[in-house]
Amino acid sequence: MNTNLKPTIDNTQTGYESFKIGNFTFDRDEYFAYISCPNGEHMMSIDAFLRAMMRDVAWGFFYGTVAFDDVFGTTNHYGNVDVFIGSQHAEWTKAERDYLENFKSDELMDVFKALLSDWTNEGFDPFAAPQETGNAWGRNNGNEDKLISRQREVAKRMVGIPGDAPLRSDENGYPVNRAFADVDQSQPVIEAEPGFEGELHAYNFFAFLSRSDVTWNPSIVSVVRQSLFCPTTEEYILPIDHGNDRVEWFIQISDEIVWDIKDGKTSAPLATVTMRAGDVSAQPADIRHQGQSPKRSMLLVWENGSPEIMDMIKDGTVPIVPVTF
Amino acid sequence: MSAEYKTVFASIDDYRKGGVHCLNEDPKRYVFSNLYEVAATNAPYDRIVVAKNLDYTIEAARAEGTSDWMVCAHDEFVVAMDYDVEVHFVKLADDSIVDEDKDGFVTLQGNPDGQKMGRILMTRGHQALLPEKTAYRFHSNKPATLMLQSILGEETIEKWADICLK
Numbered sequence: 245m246n247t248n249l250k251p252t253i254d255n256t257q258t259g260y261e262s263f264k265i266g267n268f269t270f271d272r273d274e275y276f277a278y279i280s281c282p283n284g285e286h287m288m289s290i291d292a293f294l295r296a297m298m299r300d301v302a303w304g305f306f307y308g309t310v311a312f313d314d315v316f317g318t319t320n321h322y323g324n325v326d327v328f329i330g331s332q333h334a335e336w337t338k339a340e341r342d343y344l345e346n347f348k349s350d351e352l353m354d355v356f357k358a359l360l361s362d363w364t365n366e367g368f369d370p371f372a373a374p375q376e377t378g379n380a381w382g383r384n385n386g387n388e389d390k391l392i393s394r395q396r397e398v399a400k401r402m403v404g405i406p407g408d409a410p411l412r413s414d415e416n417g418y419p420v421n422r423a424f425a426d427v428d429q430s431q432p433v434i435e436a437e438p439g440f441e442g443e444l445h446a447y448n449f450f451a452f453l454s455r456s457d458v459t460w461n462p463s464i465v466s467v468v469r470q471s472l473f474c475p476t477t478e479e480y481i482l483p484i485d486h487g488n489d490r491v492e493w494f495i496q497i498s499d500e501i502v503w504d505i506k507d508g509k510t511s512a513p514l515a516t517v518t519m520r521a522g523d524v525s526a527q528p529a530d531i532r533h534q535g536q537s538p539k540r541s542m543l544l545v546w547e548n549g550s551p552e553i554m555d556m557i558k559d560g561t562v563p564i565v566p567v568t569f
Numbered sequence: 570m571s572a573e574y575k576t577v578f579a580s581i582d583d584y585r586k587g588g589v590h591c592l593n594e595d596p597k598r599y600v601f602s603n604l605y606e607v608a609a610t611n612a613p614y615d616r617i618v619v620a621k622n623l624d625y626t627i628e629a630a631r632a633e634g635t636s637d638w639m640v641c642a643h644d645e646f647v648v649a650m651d652y653d654v655e656v657h658f659v660k661l662a663d664d665s666i667v668d669e670d671k672d673g674f675v676t677l678q679g680n681p682d683g684q685k686m687g688r689i690l691m692t693r694g695h696q697a698l699l700p701e702k703t704a705y706r707f708h709s710n711k712p713a714t715l716m717l718q719s720i721l722g723e724e725t726i727e728k729w730a731d732i733c734l735k
């Protein structure tokens with residue numbers, strides 16, 4: 245078999261660095277990212293690659309598989325992570341072209357962060373909707389390192405409670421997004437009896453979402469033990485296919501998202517789920533989903549972070565669907 | 570000039586459901602329902618599970634008139650999904666009446682013994698904490714939709730075959 249068929253990379257021309265971990269090499273040029281491993285090469289458009297990489301890094305490899313596309317991705321084992329080419333694609337595995345290597349999470353994270361820092365040019369925010377940011381193309385030109393250390397809001401009980409994650413406002417740098425200018429910004433009226441001031445808590449959840457400055461990046465607004473309300477605002481395409489290792493739920497709050505569903509092991513298309521305001525849908529633990537949102541929309545992602553689930557994933561007893569009826 | 574966008578929300582009297590288009594798949598695996606439809610087609614304050622992950626729940630309820638008083642050993646949250654809803658709170662004089670080992674809400678008989686803490690007036694999009702071991706009830710002058718974050722209890726209603734796409 246011929247090997248090393250990737251186009252010629254000349255870092256002296258583009259100013260980018262190449263990155264290696266284990267037997268994987270990552271290169272970029274003006275338009276593409278190239279991933280090489282002992283079984284071959286794979287290339288992706290650099291804007292899609294950087295948007296996916298940004299999420300993989302920001303979410304600490306997330307729950308289960310973050311598929312950058314049908315071929316390349318990572319699978320989180322919480323402490324260690326698989327990096328793979330073709331392992332979740334029926335034709336690649338049939339041809340025995342698939343390749344997988346496991347890395348310690350922190351070592352892989354260091355390499356991915358260095359890559360993001362070097363490959364992201366000034367003015368391109370991989371978290372932003374395409375209409376709200378510059379482009380990823382061209383030769384090495386500055387960076388957007390502040391994005392790599394960006395922290396999402398993570399409530400311990402509920403956002404807005406004194407001492408917990410703060411609400412978003414004009415003053416703290418979260419203006420209402422252009423697509424949500426019509427969303428009511430009123431706050432609930434709290435009438436506490438004397439002696440109970442500060443004990444009743446409420447806030448405008450939809451207004452909080454209308455001020456999200458990023459897309460496809462959940463924060464946590466309320467917590468019942470390990471039940472996490474992780475709402476997010478979505479526009480254009482989820483930059484990854486998410487193959488969760490547990491059931492997750494979507495509740496569409498506003499507008500519409502069309503989810504492309506594929507088989508988690510083979511990448512075969514399975515279904516399309518169209519969600520409109522008020523729709524609720526489970527995502528089985530054996531599929532991958534990728535959302536498409538024609539207008540910026542509000543989505544409540546509902547996750548279960550229980551250690552109990554971690555044990556069930558290890559023993560292979562985690563439920564694939566949440567209920568049968 | 571910047572473009573103007575219209576954000577589409579829904580309500581108990583105006584919702585438009587999506588759905589599941591399958592190539593090679595059972596639509597029931599997506600447990601697809603709609604919060605507003607569940608509220609529109611069920612009795613006031615029946616708390617119906619629309620999403621479940623192990624024992625954690627998201628419930629939909631129709632608010633209309635005044636509910637019974639409820640209490641829960643753990644925190645819960647409520648979101649007003651379309652119209653005005655009030656939540657009233659009472660600090661229980663004796664919170665040992667709340668069974669610590671029991672998950673999910675419990676309906677109290679009559680009015681709880683304790684001090685009035687006040688009320689929260691909510692409208693579309695507002696989320697309130699229903700603090701652990703604190704009695705609460707809802708009031709709404711006209712039908713409205715509530716979404717609750719809780720844990721499955723003895724009184725929570727599961728009726729998946731009635732609410733989900735098949």
Ligand SMILES: [Fe+2]
Pocket residue numbers: 486488492533
């Ligand atoms: Fe997901």
